[in-house]
Amino acid sequence: MATLQEEFRVFHDEIRLGTYDEDQNLRDKRDTLIRELRNELKDEKIPDTERSLTFTKLDQGSYAMRTGIKPINDDYDIDVGVVFDITNDEYCSRNLKKLVFDALNKRHKRTVKYNKPCITVEYADGYHVDLAIYSNNNNDLHIAWGRSTATEQKWYESDPKGLKRWVSDVSNNAEYSKQFRCCVRYLKKWKAKHFTSIGNTAPPSIGLTVQARQHFIFNKDNDLTSLINIVRKIKSDFSMQFDLDDFILKRSISYKLPQKPYKNIYYKMSLLQQDQFYEKLVSLEEALCEARDENSEQAASLILRKVFGKDFPLVENIKRADIRPVIGTGFNA
Structure with missing residues (x-):
């Protein structure tokens, strides 16, 4: 792994x-x-x-x-x-x-x-x-x-001051806090790569931050495991809602700010956009788990490059025989 x-x-x-x-x-x-x-x-x-x-x-x-x-x-x-x-x-x-x-x-x-x-x-x-x-x-x-x-x-x-304190107070332990902030930045980079910036098609960054803060579990020297856990928990925050326009069930999300005004963070996103957000989270979790389960670190790094883009380092100097084709991630290069 x-x-x-x-x-x-x-x-x-x-x-x-x-x-x-x-x-x-x-x-x-x-x-x-x-x-x-x-x-x-x-x-x-x-x-x-x-x-x-x-x-x-x-x-x-x-x-x-x-x-x-x-x-x-x-x-x-x-x-x-x-x-x-x-x-x-x-x-x-x-x-x-x-x-x-x-x-x-x-x-x-x-x-x-x-x-x-x-x-x-x-x-x-x-x-x-x-x-x-x-x-x-x-x-x-x-x-x-x-x-x-x-x-x-x-x-x-x-209460912008209270919100800032709430996010910052994830832990008194510097190592815990750093891993949390790393995971938030990973999610934001994923968002930047896989969502258009037009309209409200992308989930607001404060939503990813608040949900990551709520669901963060520290894993020593293992950001990947912490990130997978956050993504799974964000998925679990969705519910099913019937779309009266398309007459089908779709995934919806309503998540409130933890401080005043306690507004639903995702109020700007349409039901279709919320459903697409969920599907992208499914693909993200699948790709992260696929990378985690790889025996070849180079193959794992190739998967994660599809998730995060070329800023993610490629593991070099691995025997070609150790590398198997990267498929089924749901991401375009």
């Missing part, structure tokens, strides 16, 4: 994206936008008061959780919270979100968009920043949720 632990860790170091503290380029891009927003709002007052409208920065997302991977085509996704020092009744969520949008939409060579959970700033050189707008609300954070129309906009309970 193969574990390829050394190869897995080389692979992890290759795909791993550092935190803001480790990556000067990411830190500069984040801080430049925050400085610009602070400068644009420096004279703004809270409505009907003489208090200045101030905010603090909150790092969130995969960089803050230390689960990021290097993006395909250098499309860096930077997640930052902007926490305003207001209560919900001091500022309409729609007006505040529009104020931030207008402040950032003054410059050329970038595109600013409304999204339900954030305002997205896209740059021509291949990265974008998602700014989530929060009210501090006496240390009970609420997010400005909704797009640009008045009927959609509202303050929504949220």
Whole structure:
């Protein structure tokens, strides 16, 4: 049986994206936008008061959780919270979100968009920043949720700090925590290779992270076994649902955030997309188990290359007689 632990860790170091503290380029891009927003709002007052409208920065997302991977085509996704020092009744969520949008939409060579959970700033050189707008609300954070129309906009309970702590607190043991983060990055790399980025066809990365955190079991010097266990457990979170359009049963998944607002993570995915997600997990588990059961480490590494792409190291210098054809993985090279 193969574990390829050394190869897995080389692979992890290759795909791993550092935190803001480790990556000067990411830190500069984040801080430049925050400085610009602070400068644009420096004279703004809270409505009907003489208090200045101030905010603090909150790092969130995969960089803050230390689960990021290097993006395909250098499309860096930077997640930052902007926490305003207001209560919900001091500022309409729609007006505040529009104020931030207008402040950032003054410059050329970038595109600013409304999204339900954030305002997205896209740059021509291949990265974008998602700014989530929060009210501090006496240390009970609420997010400005909704797009640009008045009927959609509202303050929504949220606990980004609690979510970050929950993910980080998987274990006090450094070895345990590292294996967990490795497994999350492996899943994200699999997702990047086997799902299109168009629409909502791919499961959100936070879903993979939360479910991996919930289902992680440490296996010393054996990332492969831990990863197989996570994939099996994620599969078990699916249920059967009758599709009224196609009149057939399909696999569906509903999984809530462990912190406020406790929303279903997969709410954007259609029933068909959820069913396709399940089928890809089936193929993933089959391939991982096939690699694990291989006697030849080179053959096992070839299987895992089909799963994760060419960043996964190929085991060399194995006698050709030890290698049997790689079939039945369900993956295209």
